[in-house]
Amino acid sequence: MTDSSHPSISAASTGASSLLAAEAVGFSYRGGMPALTDVSLAVQAGRNVALVGESGAGKSTLLRLLLGLAQPTTGTITFGGRPLTRGRLREYRRSVQAVFQDPYSSLDPRHKIGRIVAEPLRGLGLGADPARVAQALDAVGLPADTAGRYPHEFSGGQRQRIAIARAIVCDPKVLLADEPVSALDLTTRVRIVDLLASLCAERDLTIMLVSHDLGVVAELCRHTAVLEHGRLVEQGDTSQVLGAPSHPYTRKLLASVPRLTN
Amino acid sequence: MALLSVSGLTVRSGGTTLVDDVSFTVGQGDRVGLIGESGSGKSLTALAVTGLLPPGLTATGEVRLDGVDMIGAPERQRTAVRGPVAAIVFQEPLTALNPLMRAGRQIAEPLRRVRGLRGAALREAVHAALREVLLDDTDRIARSYPHQLSGGQRQRVAIAMAIACRPRLLIADEPTTALDVTVQAEILDLLDRLATAHGTALVFITHDLPVAARVIHDTHVMRNGRIVESGPISSLIAAPEHPYTRTLVDSARRFDAALERTARD
Numbered sequence: 121m122t123d124s125s126h127p128s129i130s131a132a133s134t135g136a137s138s139l140l141a142a143e144a145v146g147f148s149y150r151g152g153m154p155a156l157t158d159v160s161l162a163v164q165a166g167r168n169v170a171l172v173g174e175s176g177a178g179k180s181t182l183l184r185l186l187l188g189l190a191q192p193t194t195g196t197i198t199f200g201g202r203p204l205t206r207g208r209l210r211e212y213r214r215s216v217q218a219v220f221q222d223p224y225s226s227l228d229p230r231h232k233i234g235r236i237v238a239e240p241l242r243g244l245g246l247g248a249d250p251a252r253v254a255q256a257l258d259a260v261g262l263p264a265d266t267a268g269r270y271p272h273e274f275s276g277g278q279r280q281r282i283a284i285a286r287a288i289v290c291d292p293k294v295l296l297a298d299e300p301v302s303a304l305d306l307t308t309r310v311r312i313v314d315l316l317a318s319l320c321a322e323r324d325l326t327i328m329l330v331s332h333d334l335g336v337v338a339e340l341c342r343h344t345a346v347l348e349h350g351r352l353v354e355q356g357d358t359s360q361v362l363g364a365p366s367h368p369y370t371r372k373l374l375a376s377v378p379r380l381t382n
Numbered sequence: 383m384a385l386l387s388v389s390g391l392t393v394r395s396g397g398t399t400l401v402d403d404v405s406f407t408v409g410q411g412d413r414v415g416l417i418g419e420s421g422s423g424k425s426l427t428a429l430a431v432t433g434l435l436p437p438g439l440t441a442t443g444e445v446r447l448d449g450v451d452m453i454g455a456p457e458r459q460r461t462a463v464r465g466p467v468a469a470i471v472f473q474e475p476l477t478a479l480n481p482l483m484r485a486g487r488q489i490a491e492p493l494r495r496v497r498g499l500r501g502a503a504l505r506e507a508v509h510a511a512l513r514e515v516l517l518d519d520t521d522r523i524a525r526s527y528p529h530q531l532s533g534g535q536r537q538r539v540a541i542a543m544a545i546a547c548r549p550r551l552l553i554a555d556e557p558t559t560a561l562d563v564t565v566q567a568e569i570l571d572l573l574d575r576l577a578t579a580h581g582t583a584l585v586f587i588t589h590d591l592p593v594a595a596r597v598i599h600d601t602h603v604m605r606n607g608r609i610v611e612s613g614p615i616s617s618l619i620a621a622p623e624h625p626y627t628r629t630l631v632d633s634a635r636r637f638d639a640a641l642e643r644t645a646r647d
Contacts, residue, residue, distance in 0.1 A: 174562035175533065276420065305419035305589050310633045332563050335637025338644050363644035376567035378592035379638045380619050380631070 138162035138201065139326060140186060140216060140294050145195035147181055155181040156350045158195070163294055168320060168327040170337040170358065172373065173347035179330045182347070183298055186328070187218060214244050217287035221299035223279030227271040233257075233282055234267030240290045256289040257282075259323070260315060277308035281315065288319060295319075298330045313339055334377050338362055346370050383449065384409050385551055385583055386431065386468070390443035393426050393435065393607075400439070401426050402607040408551065411581045415594040415615060417630070418604035424587045427604070428553050431585075432468055433460035448550070465496045469544035473556035475536035478543075479528040485539045486512075486524030489546055496547045511542040515572060534565035538572070545576060552577065555587045570596050591634045595619065603627045 141162035148154045156178045163169050173179050184190045197204045199212050220226045238248035257266050260281040301309040345355035354367040365371045386408040393401035401423040408414050416424040430441045433452045445452040448467045450459050472478045489508045493499045499507050512520040515538040558566035574597050577584045586598045601615040611624040622628040
């Protein structure tokens, strides 16, 4: 089943009520095949969205477009119901922050944690207020003395907490999380997923999660979109998409998930 | 005699103990899992078992691989059992494969060295190895450099290299962690099928309990360099005794349960 055969979802997913949306977006790298074709996906307040797919499906490309790091070839990225233009990037950066997969490469090893976490505040000209940094570190469950230490002193899970603190320090509305727990051990993964869920509940924050881990998706997101070869093959309520998948690719993904109980 | 017996294995780096008094055995055709998270010592155990510890690390205790003392024996004897007796598949096939050598030549290398094949027989053995790991387009794959292959194809080539000499023991260290979930399922099926077809013993190293449950039977849970619990994986999952094993099982169940809820809603 294609995206267009879910008219109710498509209609509801775009439009003015969304925080952030891709509307009929297409993208081709120069001289290449289309990386994305006719992708419509919206993030609505309080409704975490998962973007599911495998290597080469176009997840990272879509994320680049949503972050304003590249312009779609066709279609529009909207923010608060209006097209994202260069003039609005500043306001946009304050509202949309990102967390990436590898907590080892995403933190500058030469800087103390306090400076790393304050980076969005400085970039946005909000002033690197140590109180806000301390509050962000506290929100992710790290002690206040973390600010004076360096990234190498922390484990993978702690580094991912630091990356999350940096993302939430300017009180964004949307957190784009690209495989935020894939590089972590299973027990650490549980704790970071719990942290993300509690941040959503407490801070008026909505997550768009890019993940291939369907268990994490089911735990964290109410809406799920499945991307294959640059096209959305299925999207809707997570309970529907993962509970009663209609597209063969979604069924194949689900069947591939290793589980304890067979 | 067990194919592999490890007794009191301890690995140190200077004054730090990284693997602490680890003992286990692997018999012909066994499926053994070493389960643990970062820093548990599971990968170092595999390297110590095959005599491949990096410089600066020292092993004590006893490791016998097909009767050869892998800690005390001269390098020549230890090298002689790698390939014909035991082979390793690593997590990241890009680091295991030579980026400057075509896949076919890399698979040919152990066949030439260990089985003494040459010419047409060697060529046929390379293609047979590629077919064995279900890579059908054998001509193209054999001529490809690693960067021209997908992650799944690279891991299949690495497995083809490892099993080319029909080792009696295959050690797989997180062989699917870097792969997409559908490719992971295919590689697990492949390892399962190959081990069954040739009676190969499997030592499977992973942090991912559900992945382990798909291919192994006997399990040793490692933490901070020690084995904290051992037993059949079905019993460990059904009734974990050590608190750490319980945490691992509970973590895996969290995501299982979330998926099952979507099916019920």
